[in-house]
Amino acid sequence: MKRIIFILIVLLNGCNFHDELYYEIAPEVQIHVDTFYEEAAKRGVRLEKTNLIVMYELCDGIKCKWSDLYGLSFKEGDQRIVYIVDDYLVREEPDALECLVFHELGHALLYRSHTTEYSIMGERNNLLEYKGNPELREWLLDELFTPRK
Numbered sequence: 001m002k003r004i005i006f007i008l009i010v011l012l013n014g015c016n017f018h019d020e021l022y023y024e025i026a027p028e029v030q031i032h033v034d035t036f037y038e039e040a041a042k043r044g045v046r047l048e049k050t051n052l053i054v055m056y057e058l059c060d061g062i063k064c065k066w067s068d069l070y071g072l073s074f075k076e077g078d079q080r081i082v083y084i085v086d087d088y089l090v091r092e093e094p095d096a097l098e099c100l101v102f103h104e105l106g107h108a109l110l111y112r113s114h115t116t117e118y119s120i121m122g123e124r125n126n127l128l129e130y131k132g133n134p135e136l137r138e139w140l141l142d143e144l145f146t147p148r149k
C-alpha cells in the first residue's frame with residue numbers, strides 16, 4: 001500500500017510540470033541572449049533569467065518552417081517563447097543574427113512593438129548592420145532599452 005501511495009505521489013507531482021516556467025536557450029544564440037541581458041543591466045534595466053525559451057532553426061531555403069519570418073515571439077500560457085530562423089540572408093550580414101535575437105527579445109522581454117523609426121524594433125526586413133560602428137550599435141541599444149517617445 002505504501003508503495004502504491006508513493007507511486008501516486010510521484011505521478012501526481014510529475015503532472016505539475018505544466019505550471020513551471022522554463023529558461024532554455026538554444027546554444028546557437030546563447031551568446032546573443034547573454035549579451036542582451038548584459039546590455040540591459042548596463043542600462044539599469046533589470047531582467048530575470050527566467051521564463052524564456054529561445055529556439056533556433058537553421059534554414060537552408062527549402063526546409064523553412066516559417067519561410068517568410070526570421071523570428072517569432074509569443075506566449076504559451078505564461079511561458080515566453082521565441083523562435084529564431086537563421087538563413088543565408090542573416091548570415092550574409094555580420095550583425096544580423098544578434099540584431100534578430102535582440103529584436104525578438106525586445107518583444108518578449110521589453111514588451112516593445114514594431115516601430116517605423118530607425119530601431120532594432122523596426123520592421124522585420126530591417127536587418128541592421130553596425131559592424132565597425134560601435135557608436136551606432138550603442139545608440140541602437142540605448143534606443144532599444146529606453147525608447148525615445
Ligand SMILES: [Zn+2]
Pocket residue numbers: 103104107114124
Ligand atoms: Zn518583430
